[in-house]
Amino acid sequence: MKPSFCRRTQRPGLVSSVSPGYLSHSLPAMLQPGRRDKNRLHPGAYAAIRPALTFMLSCLGLTAPHPGWAASAPPDMRETTSELIFNLALLSQTPNRLPQESYNICAFEEDIGYLQSSTLESQKLQNLPLFLLPLKTIADVKRCNLLYIQDFIPQKPLELQQSIQKDAVLTVVHGSNKFSDYGHVVIHAQDKRYQFDLRIQPAKQAGLVFDARLLKLATNIIND
Numbered sequence: 001m002k003p004s005f006c007r008r009t010q011r012p013g014l015v016s017s018v019s020p021g022y023l024s025h026s027l028p029a030m031l032q033p034g035r036r037d038k039n040r041l042h043p044g045a046y047a048a049i050r051p052a053l054t055f056m057l058s059c060l061g062l063t064a065p066h067p068g069w070a071a072s073a074p075p076d077m078r079e080t081t082s083e084l085i086f087n088l089a090l091l092s093q094t095p096n097r098l099p100q101e102s103y104n105i106c107a108f109e110e111d112i113g114y115l116q117s118s119t120l121e122s123q124k125l126q127n128l129p130l131f132l133l134p135l136k137t138i139a140d141v142k143r144c145n146l147l148y149i150q151d152f153i154p155q156k157p158l159e160l161q162q163s164i165q166k167d168a169v170l171t172v173v174h175g176s177n178k179f180s181d182y183g184h185v186v187i188h189a190q191d192k193r194y195q196f197d198l199r200i201q202p203a204k205q206a207g208l209v210f211d212a213r214l215l216k217l218a219t220n221i222i223n224d
Contacts, residue, residue, distance in 0.1 A: 063126055078116035081148075084194050085115065085172060088124055090148050091211035094168040097145075103128040106144035108135045108152040115148060142167045149183065150174040157182065168207045184208055188219075195219040 073081070085105060103125040107115055117132040124130060125145075134145060138156060141147060141163045149171065154160045161182045164171050173183030175197075180186045184203040187196045197220040198210055215221060 022035070045208045073114045075116070078114060079119050081114055081137050082119040084187065084196075085146065085148055086120060086123060086125075086130075088172055088196070088214070089170060091214035092170050092184075092210045093211070094145070094170070094207060095209060096207040097168045100128065100145070103130045103145050104133050104143055105130065105146045105148070106133045106141070107148045107150075110152040111148055111150045114150050138163055141169055146170045146172065148172050149177055149179055151177070153177075154179060154180075165202075165206045168206055169204075170186050171202075197222055 009060075010023065022083040036192050089105065105115070105120055108156070112132070112134045115132055120130055120132050133140075135141065135144070135147075138154065141160065144167075147169050150173075157179060160179070163169070164182070170185070171183045172187060173180040175186050175188040182202060184199055184206065185196050186199065187194050196218055198215065198218045199222045200210075201224060204212065
């Protein structure tokens with residue numbers, strides 16, 4: 001029986017810093033949401049304070065998240081998906097990619113609401129600060145280290161595929177999306193848990209290397 005990819009119930013559930021090739025925590029094969037934090041504000045409280053918060057951020061010259069993003073998925077699901085995304089990125093390498101000043105996890109505007117910026121941006125990857133970036137066009141993909149796709153339907157799938165391969169962008173696609181045939185990691189939700197498949201040939205074409213531990217934890221390894 002495969003080990004479950006269960007998420008930890010405390011904030012240190014993500015590995016915050018590792019050396020290349022070394023993982024300080026064992027990584028299970030599926031992710032399962034844990035209990036809600038008792039200190040977390042009720043969603044209604046966020047709605048009440050959002051206008052004031054937006055005003056304060058604008059005065060400080062900071063950018064507040066688009067109101068539609070948070071409505072795409074419940075907070076627990078966004079956190080769970082984000083933790084899975086982080087761990088997939090942690091155990092994938094792009095040795096041919098030029099050095100960068102940050103590690104950028106991206107999603108098109110249709111999908112950004114499935115991820116949680118606070119979960120991701122509190123971490124580091126490859127000793128780099130991590131940022132969650134929204135995309136508007138396929139041309140923006142070159143800014144990304146990892147691209148997550150769930151609801152976004154590319155009108156030019158071949159152009160997107162070529163951009164992913166050219167810029168070595170690790171692409172994680174929800175199994176319900178037609179673009180999963182071109183993704184490197186395909187995730188499936190089952191009984192409130194995630195399973196994932198690894199697609200080896202597209203990964204090789206993009207110059208991606210999966211850690212051996214990730215290969216062992218995958219539900220399926222697809223070689224064609």
